[in-house]
Amino acid sequence: MTTLGAGRRRGAALSASAVRAVGRLLARLAARLGVCLAAVLLTYTLAALSFDPLAELRTTQPPTPQSVIDARATALGLDLPVLPRFGQWLAGAVTGDFGTTADGHDIAGEVSARAGTSIRLFLPGGVLAVLFGCGFGIWGALRAGSAADKLSMATALLLLAIPVFVLGTVLKLLWLPVNEAAGTDLLPFSGERTPGSDLAGWAALGDRLRHLVLPTIAIALPQIAFYSRYQRAAMLEVRDSEFLRAARGRGLRRGRAVRRHGLRMALIPMAPLVAFSFGLHLAGGVFTERIFGWHGLGDWLVTAIERQDANVVATATLLMAVLVVMVGWLADLALLLLDPRTRT
Amino acid sequence: MNVHRPIALTGAGLLALLVLAASVGPLLLPFTHTDQDLRNVLAAPSGAHPLGTARLGEDMLALCLRGLQKSLVIGLLAAVLTTALSALVGTVAGYLGGVADRVLMMVVDVLLVLPPILAVAVLSPALRGSSWLVLVLLIATFQWMVTSRVVRARARSLRVAGYVVAAENTGASTTRIVTRHLLPQMVPLLAIDCTLNVASAVLAEAGLSYFGFGVQPPDVSLGTLVATGTGSALTFPWVFLAPVGFLTATVLAAAMLGEGLRDDA
Amino acid sequence: MMLDIRDLTVSYRTRTGPVPAVRNLTLTVAAGEAVALVGESGSGKSATAFAVMGLLPDTARVEGSVRLADRELLGLSDRELSAVRGRQVAMVHQDPLAALTPVIPVGRQVAEAIAVHQPGLRRRDATERAVELLDRVGIAAARRRAGALPHEFSGGMRQRVAIAMAIANDPDLIIADEPTSALDTTVQAQILDLLDDVRARTGAALLLITHDLGVVARSCDRIAVLRRGELVEQGPVTKRFRRPASAHLRDLLTASGAEPPTAVAQVTAAGAGPLAAAVRATASDVGPTASEVEQAEPGAGAALRITGLRRHFPVRRGAVVRAVDGVDLTVDTGEAVALIGESGCGKTTVLREIIALRRPQEGTIALFGADVSGLRRRDRTALRGQVQMVMQDPASSLNPTMSVADVVAEPLRVHGWSRPDSRSRAREVLGLVGLSDEHAGRRPGQLSGGQRQRVAIARALAPGPRLVLLDEPVSALDTSLRVGIMDLLADLRERFGLAFLMTSHDLTLLRRTVDRVTVMYAGRVVETGPAADVLYAPAHPYTRALVAATPVADVAAARAGRGSAPAGEPPDPLDRTDGCAFRRRCPLHRELSAPDRARCGQVPLLAPVDRRQVACHHTDHALGGLGTHPAVEGHPAR
Numbered sequence A: 001m002t003t004l005g006a007g008r009r010r011g012a013a014l015s016a017s018a019v020r021a022v023g024r025l026l027a028r029l030a031a032r033l034g035v036c037l038a039a040v041l042l043t044y045t046l047a048a049l050s051f052d053p054l055a056e057l058r059t060t061q062p063p064t065p066q067s068v069i070d071a072r073a074t075a076l077g078l079d080l081p082v083l084p085r086f087g088q089w090l091a092g093a094v095t096g097d098f099g100t101t102a103d104g105h106d107i108a109g110e111v112s113a114r115a116g117t118s119i120r121l122f123l124p125g126g127v128l129a130v131l132f133g134c135g136f137g138i139w140g141a142l143r144a145g146s147a148a149d150k151l152s153m154a155t156a157l158l159l160l161a162i163p164v165f166v167l168g169t170v171l172k173l174l175w176l177p178v179n180e181a182a183g184t185d186l187l188p189f190s191g192e193r194t195p196g197s198d199l200a201g202w203a204a205l206g207d208r209l210r211h212l213v214l215p216t217i218a219i220a221l222p223q224i225a226f227y228s229r230y231q232r233a234a235m236l237e238v239r240d241s242e243f244l245r246a247a248r249g250r251g252l253r254r255g256r257a258v259r260r261h262g263l264r265m266a267l268i269p270m271a272p273l274v275a276f277s278f279g280l281h282l283a284g285g286v287f288t289e290r291i292f293g294w295h296g297l298g299d300w301l302v303t304a305i306e307r308q309d310a311n312v313v314a315t316a317t318l319l320m321a322v323l324v325v326m327v328g329w330l331a332d333l334a335l336l337l338l339d340p341r342t343r344t
Numbered sequence B: 001m002n003v004h005r006p007i008a009l010t011g012a013g014l015l016a017l018l019v020l021a022a023s024v025g026p027l028l029l030p031f032t033h034t035d036q037d038l039r040n041v042l043a044a045p046s047g048a049h050p051l052g053t054a055r056l057g058e059d060m061l062a063l064c065l066r067g068l069q070k071s072l073v074i075g076l077l078a079a080v081l082t083t084a085l086s087a088l089v090g091t092v093a094g095y096l097g098g099v100a101d102r103v104l105m106m107v108v109d110v111l112l113v114l115p116p117i118l119a120v121a122v123l124s125p126a127l128r129g130s131s132w133l134v135l136v137l138l139i140a141t142f143q144w145m146v147t148s149r150v151v152r153a154r155a156r157s158l159r160v161a162g163y164v165v166a167a168e169n170t171g172a173s174t175t176r177i178v179t180r181h182l183l184p185q186m187v188p189l190l191a192i193d194c195t196l197n198v199a200s201a202v203l204a205e206a207g208l209s210y211f212g213f214g215v216q217p218p219d220v221s222l223g224t225l226v227a228t229g230t231g232s233a234l235t236f237p238w239v240f241l242a243p244v245g246f247l248t249a250t251v252l253a254a255a256m257l258g259e260g261l262r263d264d265a
Numbered sequence C: 001m002m003l004d005i006r007d008l009t010v011s012y013r014t015r016t017g018p019v020p021a022v023r024n025l026t027l028t029v030a031a032g033e034a035v036a037l038v039g040e041s042g043s044g045k046s047a048t049a050f051a052v053m054g055l056l057p058d059t060a061r062v063e064g065s066v067r068l069a070d071r072e073l074l075g076l077s078d079r080e081l082s083a084v085r086g087r088q089v090a091m092v093h094q095d096p097l098a099a100l101t102p103v104i105p106v107g108r109q110v111a112e113a114i115a116v117h118q119p120g121l122r123r124r125d126a127t128e129r130a131v132e133l134l135d136r137v138g139i140a141a142a143r144r145r146a147g148a149l150p151h152e153f154s155g156g157m158r159q160r161v162a163i164a165m166a167i168a169n170d171p172d173l174i175i176a177d178e179p180t181s182a183l184d185t186t187v188q189a190q191i192l193d194l195l196d197d198v199r200a201r202t203g204a205a206l207l208l209i210t211h212d213l214g215v216v217a218r219s220c221d222r223i224a225v226l227r228r229g230e231l232v233e234q235g236p237v238t239k240r241f242r243r244p245a246s247a248h249l250r251d252l253l254t255a256s257g258a259e260p261p262t263a264v265a266q267v268t269a270a271g272a273g274p275l276a277a278a279v280r281a282t283a284s285d286v287g288p289t290a291s292e293v294e295q296a297e298p299g300a301g302a303a304l305r306i307t308g309l310r311r312h313f314p315v316r317r318g319a320v321v322r323a324v325d326g327v328d329l330t331v332d333t334g335e336a337v338a339l340i341g342e343s344g345c346g347k348t349t350v351l352r353e354i355i356a357l358r359r360p361q362e363g364t365i366a367l368f369g370a371d372v373s374g375l376r377r378r379d380r381t382a383l384r385g386q387v388q389m390v391m392q393d394p395a396s397s398l399n400p401t402m403s404v405a406d407v408v409a410e411p412l413r414v415h416g417w418s419r420p421d422s423r424s425r426a427r428e429v430l431g432l433v434g435l436s437d438e439h440a441g442r443r444p445g446q447l448s449g450g451q452r453q454r455v456a457i458a459r460a461l462a463p464g465p466r467l468v469l470l471d472e473p474v475s476a477l478d479t480s481l482r483v484g485i486m487d488l489l490a491d492l493r494e495r496f497g498l499a500f501l502m503t504s505h506d507l508t509l510l511r512r513t514v515d516r517v518t519v520m521y522a523g524r525v526v527e528t529g530p531a532a533d534v535l536y537a538p539a540h541p542y543t544r545a546l547v548a549a550t551p552v553a554d555v556a557a558a559r560a561g562r563g564s565a566p567a568g569e570p571p572d573p574l575d576r577t578d579g580c581a582f583r584r585r586c587p588l589h590r591e592l593s594a595p596d597r598a599r600c601g602q603v604p605l606l607a608p609v610d611r612r613q614v615a616c617h618h619t620d621h622a623l624g625g626l627g628t629h630p631a632v633e634g635h636p637a638r
Ligand SMILES: Nc1ncnc2c1ncn2[C@@H]1O[C@H](COP(=O)(O)OP(=O)(O)OP(=O)(O)O)[C@@H](O)[C@H]1O
Pocket: C313, C314, C315, C321, C322, C323, C324, C341, C342, C343, C344, C345, C346, C347, C348, C349, C350, C573
C-alpha cells in the first residue's frame, strides 16, 4: 500500500519536474531568440552605417540627376532612420518577405537554397566535431601524460594555429595527387554536386557525399581540436575528484567508476561550451564555403558585403543567428538531460 | 605561472625569433618586398630567392617578413587593447554585479552570436582607405568577449574572497579595491589571455585580409599574402606555403606560450 | 588482527621532488575495535586511510605492508582490490557532498554500492535494500527521499547516506576520515551515535581519523597519534589521556581544554532533560564568585547596542531567508561577548550588519552611543576606525600579493594615514601580536596558519579600535594553535580595554575567554547571560542540547554523553515557523502536558531568569529553583 502511494507521489513529482523543465527550456529559447534578434539588429545597424548603396549612382558620368538619386534613396528606405528601417525589414522577414537585393531581385526565393546548403555543410561537420572532440578529450585525459596524449594535444594546438582557409587549401593540396593518380575526382574540390550531371537516386547521393568529405574535414578538424582540449581538462578534473575515489571505495572497478560516475559529470560543462562557441565556429564555415565553392549563407554574406547589399546581409545574418539559436537550444536540452540539478 | 615549462619556453623562443626576423630581417636582405625581379617571375625557391618569387618577381622572403611585421604589430596591439577592454568590462561586471553585470553580459552574448570577424567585415566598406590602426581597433572591439567572461568569473569569485571583504570592512573605496586587490590577482590570468589573444588577433587579421576586408594593398600582411597565394597554391605552392608557414608559426608560438603559462596558473 | 599495518611509508612525487606523507607507520586494529588516528592537518592521516583502501593517486609511492584479515593488500590489482573495497573494508569520507556523485540520486548510489558486490542481485531488490538502509541510518521518509540528489540533502543527511553505503555489505572494518568535521556539533553527535549504533549491530571495527580529542574520548578504545607522518604514541584512550607519553598529545589535550571532569561531565550527562538538580549542583561548583560577577557588570557604557535587528535575504522564487529576525544585543565597553549557535543561525550576518555601518533593514545599531543610521559620511569614516573585524579563515582574508606590512597598513591608508606613518604603526602592531620586522616583509603565503591569523589580528588592531568583531577567529586553525591565539586575544583585550563580539563553535575555548554568551537559534536570540551560567548551567532547552553535544576531551564525560544527541536537523532557513522555532526538536516540549505544550505555539520572548534572559515559555520546568541559588544571592537583580 505504501509502495503504491509512494509510486503515485513519485509519478506526480516527476511530471511536476517535467513541467518545470519544459518551462525552463521555453524560457531559454525566448532568451536566445532575444539575443539573436539583438545580434541581427547590430549587424543591420553596422551595415546601414557602413554601406553606401548610392555611391555608384553618384559617380556616374554624366552625373545622375539629384531627383533620381533621391527617388532611389526613398525606394531603398534610406530616408528613414535605421531602427524603423530594421523594423520594416523584420516585419517583412517574419512573414517570409526579406526584401529585395540591391539590384532589385527578390531575396526570399534564394533563402531556402542558401540555408539548405549551409545546413548540409555545417551539420555533419558540427556533429562529428562534438563527437570526436569529446571522444579524443576523454581518451586523452584517461591516459594523461602518455606519449599518445602528448601527441594528440600537440596536434590539437597545431590545428588551432592553422587558419581554416589555409586548412581547406592544404587539404586540396594534399588530395590533389590522389585525384590525379585516379584520373578522376574521387573527392571533388568544389560545389555540392557535379554540375550538369544527370545522376539520380543512390548515385546522386554518392556524388553529394563525395563532395562533402573534404569540406566536412575542413570544418570539423579545428572544432575537434577545440572541443577535445576542453573535454580533456573537464575529464581530468573529474578523474581526480573525490566522488570518483569514493565510488571506487565502494568497490567499483576503475573503468566502471569512470563510466558510471565520471563520464556524465565530465560532459556537463561541454553543453554550455558548444552553445557559447558555435557562433565563433561559424566563421570556419564561412571560409569553407568560399574555398570549396558551396553557395551557402557564408558565401552569400561575404558577397553581399562586397556588393554593400544591406538586405542580403541582414537576411543571411538572421538565418545564421537562427542556426546559432537552434544549436544553443539543443545544448540547453542536452544540459537538462545530463544534469538533473538544472531541472529544478 | 611557470615560465620554465618546455612548451612555454619553446613558444617564447619561437615568438622572439619571429619578432627578431620581422624587425631586423628586412634590413639584411638584398631586396625590399617591392623590388621586382622580372626575369624571375614565380620562380621556385633557389639560392637567390630562398622562398621563391611572386607574381611580379618579388622575393617571397622579403614579402613574408614584411607581412610578418604588419601581422605581428596588428596582433600585439589588438591583443593588448582586447585584454585591457576585457579586464575593464570583466572586473566591473564581476565585482559590481547587479544591473551592470547583467547589461554587460547581455552585450557579450549578443556579440558572441555571430563570428566577430563578420562584424568587422560588414564595417569594412566604410573604412576603405583608413589607416590599419582602425583595423586594430575593430579587431579589439569584436574580440574582447571571451576573455571578459573569464575575467568576470574570476572577479566574481574574488568578490567574496576574505581579503576583499576585509578591505570593504575597513571602508576602502571601489577604486582601491579594484586596483589594489582585484587587478593584481588577475595579472597572471591577463598575461596568459593576452598571449592567447595575440594568436586570435593574428588569425583575425589574416581572415579579414583573406576576404579583402583587412590590410589593403599596396600594404601586405601574412593574410593578404596567403590570400594572393591561394589561387596559385596548386600550381606554384611556395607562393602559398611560405606565408602559411610564417602565419602558422606565429600563431602557434603565441598559443604555446599562453598554454604553457596557463596549465600552471 | 583485522587490520595490520607495518612500516607503511607513503610519499608523493611532486615537481620539487618526493614529499613524504607517512613514515614507517605501524598500527593495528583488532576485530570489533575502535581505533582513533589523531594528528594535525598534514600529518598523514588521510594518506594512511587511502593507502589501506588502495586509493592513493598515481603520484603516490607506497612501501611496507598492509594486511587485512591476514591478506596483504599492497600490490593487489584493481580488480582484486575492488572486491575488498566496500565489502571487507568501507570508507566514510570527510566531505559528504564531495564524496557523492552530484548527478545520481542517493538511492541509486546506495543500491549500486550493494549490487556491485552481489552481481546476481535484481535491480528491484537492490533498490529495496537501499531504501531499507537509508531508513536504518535515520533518513526520514526514506522511500521518497531515495530519489533526491545529494545537494538536496543537508550535511548531516549526506553523511548518513555515506554511512548507509559503508555498511551496505557488512564490512569488517570501517575507515572514517574526519566524518564529522564538516558538521555542526549537534549533528556531529548524531552521526557519532549512528556510527556507534551500526557498529553495535554489525560488529565492524572502526579506524576513526580525527583531529578532535573530544571525538576520540567519546568513540574510541585506542588512540594513535601521528605527527609529520610519524607515529608518536599509541595506546588505550583512557590511559593515554590520563598520562600522555608524548609532548604532542599533551599539547593537544591542553588545547582541547581537557578540564576536571566533574562540572562538564554532569551537565553533559544531564542531557537535555529537565534535571534541575544536576544543573543546580553544577552551577554551585563552577559558578563565578560574586566578585567576578561584579567585574563583568556593565561598565562605562555600551560599545554596541542592537535592538530588533533584522536581515532578510530574498532568494529565488519569492522565498525569503530570515537570516536575522529580531535580535537584541549589547556589548559593554571592554566586555567580551560570544555569539553561539548552529551553522546558519545568523551569527555572521549579525557581525556583517554591524561592520557595514549602514542603516539596517529593520531595528537599530548604535556604536558608542551613536546610531549608525543617522551617520554622516565623515562620522562614519571616523567610526570605522573604532570597529574592526577579524574573519574566520586567515588563508583567504589576507591578500596574497601584498606584503604583511602592507596588509596591516591597509586600513590606515584607507583612513588617510601617510605611507611612513602607517608603515611604522604596522610594525608596532605586528610587534604586539608577536611578529617581528622579519615577518613584515613576507607575503602571507610564506607564513604559517597561526602567524597569518596574527597578521589578521594586527590589521584589526592597527587603527586603534575599541570594538573588535571576531568571526570564528580560531576555527580554521589546528587545535594546538587555538589556545595561543585565544590567549593573545585575551591579553590584547586587557591591555587596550577592547570590547569583543565573537562567534564560535568551540564552547570549550569560550568558557575561559568571554564574559557573556548569547545563543542564537534560527535568527533569534534564545538565551543570553554570563558565560559561566549559560555554558555550565544552560537554561534554554536548545542551549542545553548544544552544550551536551560539545565534545569534551574527557573519556568518562564524553562517553556519558553518548546517545544524548539532540534530535532533528538544524532548521531550514527557508522555513517559516510560527511559535517557538525550536519546537520540532525540543526535548522539553515533548514532555510537556498538552496545555503547556500549546503555549509553545507562540513565539517566546526573552524574559529574565535570574542573571540571564531566556526565550522559552517553560524555563521554570527546566531550572527549578535556580533563581535562589547561593551564587546568585546578593547580586543586584536585573
Ligand atoms: N547573501 C545571502 N543571501 C541569501 N542567504 C544568505 C546570505 N547570507 C547569509 N544567508 C543565509 O542566512 C542564514 C544565516 O547565515 P549566517 O552566515 O549569518 O550564519 P552563521 O550563523 O554565521 O553560520 P556559520 O556557523 O555556518 O558561520 C543562512 O541560512 C545563510 O544561508
